[in-house]
Amino acid sequence: MNARNIMSKPVVSVHPDTPLRELARLMLNKGITAVPVVDDNGAPIGIVSEGDLIRPERAAREAWRQSWLEVFAEGESLAPELLDWLHSQSHSARAIMSVPVITVSEETELAEIARVLVAHRIKRVPVVRDGRVTGIIARSDLLRVMAANKADL
Numbered sequence: 001m002n003a004r005n006i007m008s009k010p011v012v013s014v015h016p017d018t019p020l021r022e023l024a025r026l027m028l029n030k031g032i033t034a035v036p037v038v039d040d041n042g043a044p045i046g047i048v049s050e051g052d053l054i055r056p057e058r059a060a061r062e063a064w065r066q067s068w069l070e071v072f073a074e075g076e077s078l079a080p081e082l083l084d085w086l087h088s089q090s091h092s093a094r095a096i097m098s099v100p101v102i103t104v105s106e107e108t109e110l111a112e113i114a115r116v117l118v119a120h121r122i123k124r125v126p127v128v129r130d131g132r133v134t135g136i137i138a139r140s141d142l143l144r145v146m147a148a149n150k151a152d153l
Contacts, residue, residue, distance in 0.1 A: 003113060004106040006145055007127045007135025013038045016045065016094035023093055024053060033138075034124055037097045042132035046097030049123070053096065103128045104137070114142055 013036045014023055027035065027050065034049035103126045104113055116125055117139055127135035 009135040
């Protein structure tokens with residue numbers, strides 16, 4: 001069994017210039033925990049996770065740990081430390097995306113995907129074909145396959 005068999009699709013992705021508030025709303029509305037950041041051709045150039053949104057810098061982290069995503073997405077009052085960070089940085093996905101983005105192909109076997117996730121200490125990996133994102137696989141996708149006894153990793 002390979003990536004093509006279990007990947008989630010279509011993939012919700014964003015442009016590097018997507019504002020952080022819009023990114024937070026998108027993640028909340030779609031019920032997802034990360035999005036690939038893609039260039040104009042759909043090639044992955046980074047990834048933004050909930051963790052990236054809540055760790056803009058150490059001083060701001062403690063100030064908005066509680067209900068961080070809802071507060072950010074709904075426009076409620078933000079902690080002064082976070083506001084300082086937002087005003088000093090670009091307000092886009094580019095400012096916080098994790099790079100380089102680790103990817104797998106549609107043909108990558110599940111055991112190799114599991115190895116990649118563990119080796120890179122990541123929770124999900126975009127799937128690419130011809131340099132473009134076609135799907136995404138999270139650790140939970142691998143667990144679903146294992147639980148259904150469809151494959152051993």
